Amino acid sequence: MKYLVVLCAIVFLTACATTDPYTGEDKASRTATGAGIGAVAGAVIGAASASRSDRARGALTGAVAGGAIGGGVGYYMDRQEAKLREELQGTGVQVRREGDKLYLVMPGNITFATGRHEIRSEFYPVLNSVAKVVNEFNQTIVVVSGHTDSTGSAQLNQTLSENRAQSVADYLAARDVSRMRMETYGFGPRYPVATNATAEGRQENRRVELELVPVE
Known part of the structure; x- marks a missing residue:
């Protein structure tokens, strides 16, 4: 179970890795951070609410849902930040x-x-x-x-x-x-x-x- 939680977080963080357009450095966006935290929390909740035989599936389902919620605000502010930097340069x-x-x-x-x-x-x-x-x-x-x-x-x-x-x-x-x-x-x-x-x-x-x- 714990290995699956870690794997879910890694998948979300890796998928949302970005390159800073101003420094050229690789970084995890705020979307990725929120998604990763949401994924871990969702995985734990999903596993806890599933039956013993189906905890892996429950963890994965919870991770997907949690990641979407956790990344939503970060993604919204990522987009707003990019637009403001473009307009105010x-x-x-x-x-x-x-x-x-x-x-x-x-x-x-x-x-x-x-x-x-x-x-x-x-x-x-x-x-x-x-x-x-x-x-x-x-x-x-x-x-x-x-x-x-x-x-x-x-x-x-x-x-x-x-x-x-x-x-x-x-x-x-x-x-x-x-x-x-x-x-x-x-x-x-x-x-x-x-x-x-x-x-x-x-x-x-x-x-x-x-x-x-x-x-x-």
Whole structure:
């Protein structure tokens, strides 16, 4: 039984192995990881629910079903990630993947004028591309968060971060992204990604992030 479970996981992981188009390295996609975990869980459940004489068949059936379920969310986010990278290449927006969540990091210097929350008109095409993909992959929640550096008062930075997040959400809503899918937050300087002791670090900290969370 245990050998069959391991075999099922290996089959799913091997079948879903991919090549990273940006590094050229072989890797197991998130789809494969989810499918492998689902396969193991399905095999165990399938075997446990089958009769003693038919446990092998039950394990295999459970592995197939579990793999399909486990790989579904990963496959959906794999496709969305690929589409976003294609649409946003060369725009300055960073696409980051953490598990089954996607993050779009929009640097403040290309999105807004200094100290302002109105979106630069030259950034409209970028947000149009984001809206296009987000509307295509509508089984996600869109969390929009604004961040600042530590320069200036805490209240000023808090308000600025909230207004910038709301500006991005408003723009996406005007491009038919449902407000029911969006949440907005302003965090001021509370979550820096770099040091505020240098100009370069402060520039990195001034940003708006979109977190795309799958509805499971």
